[in-house]
Amino acid sequence: MSEGTDTSTVTDSDDIPSFFRHTTIFITGVTGFLGHVLVSKLLSSCPDIRKIYVLMRQKRNRDVNERFRELFDAPIFEKLKNDNPKVFFKMAAIEGDCLEPNLGISEKDQITLQNEVNIVFHVAATVKFDAPLRDAVNINVRSTRDLLEIAKKMKHLKSFVHVSTAFSHCAERKFIEEKLYEAPMPASSLITLVDQLSDQVVDKITPTLLGSFPNTYVFTKAVAEGLFTSKSLDLPTSIFRPGIVISTAKEPIPGWINNLYGPTGLVAAAGIGLVHTLHSNKDCKANIVPCDYVINALVAVAWYTAKHWKPLKMNLEKLDDEEVRPVPVFNYSSSATKKSLTWHQFMDGNVDMEPEMPFSHSVIQK
Numbered sequence: 001m002s003e004g005t006d007t008s009t010v011t012d013s014d015d016i017p018s019f020f021r022h023t024t025i026f027i028t029g030v031t032g033f034l035g036h037v038l039v040s041k042l043l044s045s046c047p048d049i050r051k052i053y054v055l056m057r058q059k060r061n062r063d064v065n066e067r068f069r070e071l072f073d074a075p076i077f078e079k080l081k082n083d084n085p086k087v088f089f090k091m092a093a094i095e096g097d098c099l100e101p102n103l104g105i106s107e108k109d110q111i112t113l114q115n116e117v118n119i120v121f122h123v124a125a126t127v128k129f130d131a132p133l134r135d136a137v138n139i140n141v142r143s144t145r146d147l148l149e150i151a152k153k154m155k156h157l158k159s160f161v162h163v164s165t166a167f168s169h170c171a172e173r174k175f176i177e178e179k180l181y182e183a184p185m186p187a188s189s190l191i192t193l194v195d196q197l198s199d200q201v202v203d204k205i206t207p208t209l210l211g212s213f214p215n216t217y218v219f220t221k222a223v224a225e226g227l228f229t230s231k232s233l234d235l236p237t238s239i240f241r242p243g244i245v246i247s248t249a250k251e252p253i254p255g256w257i258n259n260l261y262g263p264t265g266l267v268a269a270a271g272i273g274l275v276h277t278l279h280s281n282k283d284c285k286a287n288i289v290p291c292d293y294v295i296n297a298l299v300a301v302a303w304y305t306a307k308h309w310k311p312l313k314m315n316l317e318k319l320d321d322e323e324v325r326p327v328p329v330f331n332y333s334s335s336a337t338k339k340s341l342t343w344h345q346f347m348d349g350n351v352d353m354e355p356e357m358p359f360s361h362s363v364i365q366k
Contacts (some may be wrong), residue, residue, distance in 0.1 A: 004039040018305045020046035023158070024116045026110065028147065029123030030054035031071065033259050034245065037295045038121060040076045040252050043087045045299075046274050051090055051235045053113065057097040057104065057123065068093040076252045097152055098143040099135065102150070114153040118161040119302055127261060129215035133206045134194045140220035141227060147232045159236050159306040161298060162228050164331045166241045166287065168221040177239070178329045183226025184213065189221055229327050236309035240301050242294045243333035249290035256291075263288060267350050271289065273363040284342035287335040298334045304328075 023044065029035045035054070042049060054071075056064045072081070073089060078086060094113070097104035105113070126139045144162065151160050169181045190209075206216065213219040225239055246264055247257035260268055263286070269275040304352055305328065333341045341349075 016303045017046045017048070017301060019306065020119075021048040022050050023118040024051040024053070024072060025049065025119045026053045026055070026094070026113055026117045026123065027121045028055045028103070028121060028143070029125065029163075031056065031067065032123065033092075033257060034123050034298075036071070036074055036258065037248065037252075037256075037291050038298065039071075039091070040080065041131055041292070041295045041299060043084075043090070043339075044134075044252065047084065047087060049090055051092065051116065052118065053092050053094050055096045055103060055105070056093045057100070059096070063283065064093050064095045071104055074258065076248075076256050088299045089324065098139045098158065100138075101142070102146045103143050106152070110150055110153075113150060115155060117154050118156050118158045119306075120147070120151055120157070121163070121298065122161065125163070125217075125221070127217060129217050131216050132203065132348050133200070133209070133216050133220075134199060134202050136216040136220040136349050137190055137194045137223075140217075141224045142191055143186060145191070145231065146242070147226055148228065148235070151232075151235060159302045160232070160311075161238050161240050161302050161305060162224070163298065164225055164239050165218065165221050166243045167218050168225055168241065170214070171296055173221075175294055176331065178331050180225070180229055180239075180327065180329060183223050184211065184219060185209070185223060187223050187227035190220075210320075221278065222319045236305050238301050238305040238328045240298055241329065241331045241333075242288040242297075243331075243335065245290045245291050245294055247289050247290065248292040251292045264344065268359075270347075270350070271354065271359040272361055280343055282347075283342050285335040285339045286343045286346045288341065288346065289332060289334055294332055296300060297330070301330050301352060325354045 001260050020042070025033060029037060030039060039052065039054070042052060054068075056067050056071075059067060060062055062070075065273075068091075094105060094109050096109070104112070122144060123145060124139065126136055128136075148160075151157060166176055169176055170183075173181075197205075210216065213222070226238065228239060244262050246262070247255050257264055266275065266278065270278075
């Protein structure tokens with residue numbers, strides 16, 4: 001057991017808001033889509049949280065404080081601003097960068113996190129399928145390793161949730177169960193490789209390293225899961241794997257999204273007339289999940305992790321034994337449900353809605 005792990009129990013009677021009462025939280029990836037909605041959910045549904053620290057980096061000549069203020073300009077925070085503006089005083093930025101060792105967090109801020117934090121949500125990731133392997137390794141793998149080392153010194157840690165993806169082990173697997181799978185290669189070897197080789201060499205050997213993995217995103221996520229499993233046996237941890245995350249369904253406002261990744265980009269491109277056809281299997285299930293549903297599940301996983309974790313030493317060689325699960329795994333997807341959509345149904349639904357909610361701009365081809 002980590003010397004800093006909080007061994008206080010979470011009772012069966014504790015509901016989720018009660019669990020989060022008087023806790024301090026650290027979130028990576030807060031400027032992303034999931035991060036925005038996670039902060040909104042925690043501030044609105046768990047008002048008695050003591051503090052939320054968020055990792056932020058300088059970007060495009062804007063310092064951390066400026067970007068931190070801009071975070072709350074998003075429409076999803078408008079209701080909170082009107083109903084309970086004081087809740088934002090619970091927020092504080094920690095300067096850092098997931099591309100850097102130790103996430104770029106200063107020693108002083110590391111000590112602050114180690115003394116105060118109870119719950120960690122590691123959401124940060126590069127989700128670009130074509131990201132250079134070096135960037136994907138540093139953000140998706142190295143940051144996970146370094147954050148675990150920081151977490152091992154957290155004196156009051158109750159729960160640490162690592163956000164992965166339902167597709168992290170899609171290579172050569174038709175079904176992804178809620179279980180741990182063998183990593184495609186050791187994280188330490190991959191980190192050493194990208195540290196010692198030039199960009200040109202790393203780019204050249206990337207296809208060989210990926211093997212049957214379709215892109216650097218899922219490959220590094222699979223490696224990160226293996227790392228997380230082996231390095232966190234003495235911590236209250238869980239792995240959370242969402243499917244393809246799309247806009248919010250209901251809260252804090254319906255239909256909000258701040259990116260054009262995945263199906264959202266396709267719908268936008270089709271809606272304005274840039275895309276007319278798509279080569280795909282229309283009968284495949286569209287494993288899409290609304291962001292607010294994903295965040296509700298993620299928050300619940302943090303609560304569940306603290307409630308059920310016991311400091312046991314387990315044998316990693318028994319990972320395939322369903323009775324031995326060193327790190328609980330939670331898949332959040334729609335493909336296994338009876339109401340799961342196919343891609344054909346998804347696109348037809350968008351076509352049907354277009355007359356009622358047309359795009360404000362379109363491309364007219366002559």
